[in-house]
Amino acid sequence: MLSVSLCGNRLRNPLILASGVRGNSAELLIRAAREGAGAVTSKSCSLCPREGHSNPTMVADGGIFLNAIGLSNPGVEEEIGEIRRAVRKAGVPVIASIVGFSPEEFGRLAERMEEAKPHMIEADASCPNIEHGGKMFSQSVEDAVAVTKAVRAATSLPFSIKLSPDVPNIGQIAKACVEAGADCITAVNTMGGMLIDPYAKKAVLHNRFGGLSGHALKPIALKSVYSIRKAVGDGVPIIGTGGVACGLDAVEMIMAGATCVGVGTAVALRNGAFRQIAGEMREFMRKEGYRSVSELSLDEG
Amino acid sequence: MASHTVAKIRGIEAENELVKTLTLDISMPQAAPGQFVMCWLPQFSEEKPFSLSAKSPVRLTVAARGAFSKSLCGLARGQRIWIRGPYGRGFELKGRRILLVGGGYGFAPLRFLAEEAKKRGIAALAVCGARTKSLLLKPAPCETIFTTDDGSAGIAGNVLEGMRRALSRGKFDLVYACGPEKMMEAVAKLAQRHGMRTQLLTERYMKCGIGACGHCCMGEKLVCADGPMFYYEELKKNSEFGKVWRDKAGRKVPL
Missing domain, CATH: 3.40.50.80 (Nucleotide-binding domain of ferredoxin-NADP reductase (FNR) module)
Structure with a gap:
């Protein structure tokens, strides 16, 4: 009932561990698969190891989550080994996330990562914490296309480009990426935000700004996915990510146009999140008379 | 809502030449031994985890080892620290x-x-x-x-x-x-x-x-x-x- 296909891979359900959640290590990816994820995405790796920002790197304030981990990761050379082990043992498709600070770096990372034979690559062109000339690659058509072309030239593996919601024209950006060779769109990354502690008179995150996730991100993600689907047409897969914490959230994301659904913050909030969300999806579909995920579509009448 | 609770240091006891126990003016009645809190020093721009050494009032026992714990140990009575938690799985008390x-x-x-x-x-x-x-x-x-x-x-x-x-x-x-x-x-x-x-x-x-x-x-x-x-x-x-x-x-x- 829940199985879907994504870039030539069959997934037992459309729920994908989102990048950045629960780490770079093979064992955490294997665990997410064991806990019911349909596919798993590793935390982004860069060419060199990165320590990331100092703490506080993630805080919760009511239903709001804000993080600026700062892309800490052990570097692509160590990550290749982790991805290779995950591919061997996870039993579900493994998506390796890469993050570069120039299009050339994205190309080199994609080329190196091929060695680990992940099922897909995800190019994190939208981390909101690292400034590249004051903005992210996915905040302009031109930069997003440059990253896409560099990754396309470097690998024959299917790849997705992960976009920021912090733009007025995400549909246009996604369409340009698809035309430049992206096989899939992941939308969205976190939304830029800030929390202030009035007693400390300081921004709470060490980096001051961070990425907003959790429940508050869902309407932003739904609108982004909807806009992307309208722009790219029916054939291009979309991994809809942002604020999905229960089965109904996942159904909504698919109705907005997503092929698969990324689950991030909810993995920390709910024990056994994947199995619970999948169960809730099944229950909804059974009650409402849906037989497959592809039948979940929006009535635009 | 706020991400952290502001706590005042009510007492400082030197355990030995390296370790101090700070008593705060907050309580965590629901906390279990073995659970930890994240302690943020905004003036030092860093946050680190500490196991609770008491819950009512909250006590943190800190060894002045790294830069952060030295700063924490250097604070005076009446100064404030920022706490979130308690987090994690603590000890389970069993047996007689x-x-x-x-x-x-x-x-x-x-x-x-x-x-x-x-x-x-x-x-x-x-x-x-x-x-x-x-x-x-x-x-x-x-x-x-x-x-x-x-x-x-x-x-x-x-x-x-x-x-x-x-x-x-x-x-x-x-x-x-x-x-x-x-x-x-x-x-x-x-x-x-x-x-x-x-x-x-x-x-x-x-x-x-x-x-x-x-x-x-x-x-x-x-x-x-x-x-x-x-x-x-x-x-x-x-x-x-x-x-x-x-x-x-x-x-x-x-x-």
């Missing part, structure tokens, strides 16, 4: 007669445990070890056997010596350990040979503290969310317990 084994400042959370055991009428015996007399912590609110590696106080030798002494008096329903990982492993193995289970308190470089970022992974376990308390059996097949931790970038480093 328990043994607590702590090495270095790892003894601090076991004092909180001894306090809770006392409230519930569970008989506790504690072993508190350190390299030397000047690094010993204050005793727990139960009988406490001290050991020092150099023999400057208590039994000469490591905590295992103290533990053997305790075991010569009979069996315990459960052993609780906190301290360096290799020490805890040795304690758990000795306990196992005597047919006893061990709950131990683990530590890794922590970032989010709430099970999201995955940085504090130990094999497939997350220290912040699955732990920091684990039964030794849960870690026996763990690929990293007693062997590897990860640095700030997440690179594996031999323990």
Whole structure:
């Protein structure tokens, strides 16, 4: 009932561990698969190891989550080994996330990562914490296309480009990426935000700004996915990510146009999140008379 | 809502030349021994995890080792610190007669445990070890056997010596350990040979503290969310317990 296909891979359900959640290590990816994820995405790796920002790197304030981990990761050379082990043992498709600070770096990372034979690559062109000339690659058509072309030239593996919601024209950006060779769109990354502690008179995150996730991100993600689907047409897969914490959230994301659904913050909030969300999806579909995920579509009448 | 609770330092007690216990003006009645809080010093722009050494009022026992803990130990009465938590899985109090084994400042959370055991009428015996007399912590609110590696106080030798002494008096329903990982492993193995289970308190470089970022992974376990308390059996097949931790970038480093 829940199985879907994504870039030539069959997934037992459309729920994908989102990048950045629960780490770079093979064992955490294997665990997410064991806990019911349909596919798993590793935390982004860069060419060199990165320590990331100092703490506080993630805080919760009511239903709001804000993080600026700062892309800490052990570097692509160590990550290749982790991805290779995950591919061997996870039993579900493994998506390796890469993050570069120039299009050339994205190309080199994609080329190196091929060695680990992940099922897909995800190019994190939208981390909101690292400034590249004051903005992210996915905040302009031109930069997003440059990253896409560099990754396309470097690998024959299917790849997705992960976009920021912090733009007025995400549909246009996604369409340009698809035309430049992206096989899939992941939308969205976190939304830029800030929390202030009035007693400390300081921004709470060490980096001051961070990425907003959790429940508050869902309407932003739904609108982004909807806009992307309208722009790219029916054939291009979309991994809809942002604020999905229960089965109904996942159904909504698919109705907005997503092929698969990324689950991030909810993995920390709910024990056994994947199995619970999948169960809730099944229950909804059974009650409402849906037989497959592809039948979940929006009535635009 | 706010991400952190502002707490004032109400008292500071020097435990030894390295370790201070800060008493705060907040309480966490729901907290269990072994749980931790994230402590943010905005003026120092850093936040680190600390095990609770009491809950009402909250006490943190801090060893002035790194830059952050030195700053924390340098604060005066009346100054404020920012706290979020408590987080993680704490110790589970079970049985009628328990043994607590702590090495270095790892003894601090076991004092909180001894306090809770006392409230519930569970008989506790504690072993508190350190390299030397000047690094010993204050005793727990139960009988406490001290050991020092150099023999400057208590039994000469490591905590295992103290533990053997305790075991010569009979069996315990459960052993609780906190301290360096290799020490805890040795304690758990000795306990196992005597047919006893061990709950131990683990530590890794922590970032989010709430099970999201995955940085504090130990094999497939997350220290912040699955732990920091684990039964030794849960870690026996763990690929990293007693062997590897990860640095700030997440690179594996031999323990």
